[in-house]
Amino acid sequence: MSSGGSGGPVSVPAPGPSTPTRDGAGVPRPDLLDGTASTHLTRLVRDTALRAGVGADRIAAVPGVDDAALAGELNRIPLRSLVRLWELLARTRTV
Secondary structure, three states, rough: OOOOOOOOOEEEEOOOOEEEEEEEOOOOOOOOOEEEEEHHHHHHHHHHHHHHHOOOOHHHHOOOOOOOHOOOOOOEEEHEEEHHHHHHOOOOOOO
């Protein structure tokens, strides 16, 4: 599942023999996972934020953290979305 520049999940092929890490000239390619987070970690932080009292509307405003995006175990979520969840969680006061 891939979504252009909308901030949704990113599908990244697993490194392997068919995914070269260097281009034809031997120059290293950028890591395809850079700038992304796993759905497992993103789901954990999102669910913790909800339990801590962050409003569902505030979480819904974060791109790529809806149930559909997090359902794919191999999807990658933009790192900026995970950071935004952490920020919301950090600003939540719990008793």
